[in-house]
Amino acid sequence: MGSHQDSVIEGGKYDGMLGVALPLLALEALKREGVTLPFGVEVVAFGDEEGVRFPTTLVGSKALAGNVTPDQLEAQDAEGISLREALIAFGCTPEDIPATAREPANTLGFLEVHIEQGPILEQRDHAVGIVTALTGIERHKVTLSGKAGHAGTTPMNMRHDALVGAAEMVLAIDSVLQNTDELVGVVGRLDVHPNAVNVIPAQVTFTVELRSPESATRQYGREAVTAALETVAKRRGLTINIENTYSADAVACADWMMTALEQACTQIGQPAERMFSGAGHDGLAMQALTDIGMLFVRCKEGLSHHPDEAITAEDGEAATRVVMAFLQQLPRP
Template identity: 40%
Template sequence: MTGQSSGLPASLVEATAQRVMARCDILAGISASTTAIERVHLSSEHARANELTARWMAEAGMMTRVDAAGNLLGRLDTGHPDAPALMLGSHLDTVPDAGRYDGILGVLVAIEVVRLLARRDEDGRAISPFPFALEVIAFADEEGTRFGRALLGSSAVAGDWNTDWWELTDADGTTLRDASLAFGLDPEKIGAAARRADELVGYLEAHIEQGTGLDDGREALGVVTSIASARRFEISVHGERRHAGGTTFERRRDALLGASEIALAVERISRAQHHVVGTVGRLQTVGGAVNIVPGETRLSLDLRGELDAHRDAVWSEIRAEISAIGERRGLTWTVEDVHNAPAVLCSPDLIGAIEGGIRTASTSVNAPAALFSKAGHDAMSLGKLTRVGMLFVRNADGVSHHPDESVLEDDVSRCIRALAESVILLAGDHA
């Protein structure tokens, strides 16, 4: 990896970190809830967050626009206006009762990196000229909270849109199509959000680690090597609904007990594997009551693995166990495969640039921590279009999707410097 450190002034970097922390707090106030953070796709809160973030992008020197999927983009042309762009970013949407850093930190860090790299000398010349443009993207829907489909914003950018998604509905029965129209978007123009591969140099994303690797290792930053393959299933267990008092245990075909046994089997099988995680996050009895033996129970299953083959091997083992449980308890079951995302390997070149950036931003003599991301990210979609790289920031105890998400200002400062230095290293190689 060629290139040299830019010598970014420490005082400037520290100021940017303070600004990021303050703006995370400001965005946390844009919420559909008065007691928690909740900001979902195509909502009025989404529009307000886009408007405010666009103002911050403009202050950093970028031209801004909202694309046909509701993603916010800022662009800094550093040379020819048709030059390809290095894209930086993350997402602005949240889960219900969210923390204030998941996604949001990555967007705000990217804005500050552009601000630092757009500096000019007294004669108006760029201090750090680049052979590519710089873009910041704030994806509209990574979490899938409102319509039950994750990565909608980045899928549109990657040109991976499925027209069936327009009929997805939220809890109020509003379709994605109608919500888009109400937001001021034209569903017929969704293809305009797609980017061409030759328009991009690559995509870099800074994100809090949604795990404990960095915190356990007392490291501020880490480089991501790959993003987990993921599959999600909806499983329905069918037994027989009967009177609780009048049905002996020998005659019962209890769907809830069968589903509970499946959930325990998922834990047992997953724990015995390396780099595969299985989670039953939802368990629901259909038509249940306190005095009824449950006749139908539904449960979700989320499987994540470093490699697709390992993940699928665990699913095969779980399926066999579900069949055995059903036979033993007199139950039948059905399954719907609702999500299937292959593992995404980060680009070796971008990994190298991020490692170089972390070394510059750190006083440690050790190699930067290399991490496998068990959480999904927008980089998974962008990986279908261009090369991707990710930088993780320490998050206390790995808590995420929860109000207790926490980052240190010093770590954010290191993250901004590391990402900026990564961009400079890539510019040297690209030139």
């Protein structure tokens, strides 16, 4: 059981960390009650689930699943520091990562508790929900190149302004997202060069993230976005490069774990409906090792990736009791 301990810039205190602390509380309570489980339990606190610093993600959970690749360790941050170099500076030994991997034959499953990061549970007035699947996600880095020039002396009709082109592209991406069912996404980062007050922008780099539970929908969105960006670039005399930096297909939660969570909810008197996760989680990596399950906890106004993330103590206790009941129903039939 577990979750991640890293956060996004200006993030809250529950996204990730709730799933680390809550299992510890559940195990502590079971110990006080004298319950002995017929299997071992590891509580894990993963790093780099969010992928904020480096153009990669889920590195901690991929290590446990045995899927960290050498190229991931060479990924560089904005300062040109590789993940490998950062790990060494932190006191880690990257060459020991393969030894972290667990054996599939010795692993029953992976359960993650997480705030919902959406408004559905609050609308249903339910403390918890049972996740059926984790969304598919892909990220792209777009580099748009034009030509710098003097902002006062270059005629408007002779400019190749990368920022103006990027602005039109952001609107084009939003149009694709607004008009495609079950597809969401965002342009979350934009860097302008030379970023001077009186110079026509010569280059803009921005990110595009697409999410959908259906691979075909993400493919359609990707192709529509690519076509729109290339059209804008051609019309404005700009060169464009689109690089895929991350891709993960949707992952289904195990039926037996969903059923066990439902039984646990019933046992403690909590209503719980099944629901899809629009966010990615460490289960995307852990499914390569073992069956996965996930329990959502209601969060105030569905707010996440924000300093005002909040849950109630009552909902936290309900989720803890669900985990306690769930553990006592295992191992798998």
